[in-house]
Amino acid sequence: MISDQKRIFLLYKEAIQRELNRTMSTDEIRETLLNKRAELLSRVERTSKHLYKRDKPVSPIFSEQSVEMESRELIYRLDGEGKGEIRRIDKALQRLDSGTYEICESCGEEIAKNRLEALPDTDKCIDCANLEGG
Ligand SMILES: [Zn+2]
Numbered sequence: 001m002i003s004d005q006k007r008i009f010l011l012y013k014e015a016i017q018r019e020l021n022r023t024m025s026t027d028e029i030r031e032t033l034l035n036k037r038a039e040l041l042s043r044v045e046r047t048s049k050h051l052y053k054r055d056k057p058v059s060p061i062f063s064e065q066s067v068e069m070e071s072r073e074l075i076y077r078l079d080g081e082g083k084g085e086i087r088r089i090d091k092a093l094q095r096l097d098s099g100t101y102e103i104c105e106s107c108g109e110e111i112a113k114n115r116l117e118a119l120p121d122t123d124k125c126i127d128c129a130n131l132e133g134g
Contacts, residue, residue, distance in 0.1 A: 030096055032120050037089045044082040047075055088121040095123065104128055 095101040104111050106128035115126055122129065 026096060026101070029101070029116070029120055030093065033089050033092055033096075036120070037086060037093075040082050040086050040089070044079060044086065047079045047082065050075060085121070088123075091123065092121040106132070 092101065095103075102111050102113075102116065103109075104125035105123040107125065109125050109127075111122065111125045115122065124132070
């Protein structure tokens with residue numbers, strides 16, 4: 001015979017377990033990806049504007065030149081990173097559409113749910129990502 005207290009405890013435990021096991025639906029993942037994509041896109045647009053619409057001549061003072069080059073390099077890098085991330089998100093959205101979102105591109109195994117939730121634009125399982133160093 002199981003006591004009320006014990007029954008309540010078990011129900012409580014079950015509810016917590018359900019919450020822990022709850023995974024994001026495809027729609028939620030798509031929404032997350034689309035939100036992130038929009039955010040990146042506006043960031044890249046801002047960076048690009050800054051980068052390509054500069055018509056000021058380079059400063060004739062050497063020390064200022066190097067500061068200018070450094071910040072330009074940084075902006076180029078941010079621009080490249082943002083665009084790379086958008087490409088990964090586009091790929092993830094395609095994988096969602098084709099139903100291969102949860103399949104590792106390298107080994108064909110299923111990618112762990114918690115990995116996909118942490119890194120929604122990944123296309124590799126944790127083992128393959130570790131093998132390839134990222
Ligand atoms: Zn794999």
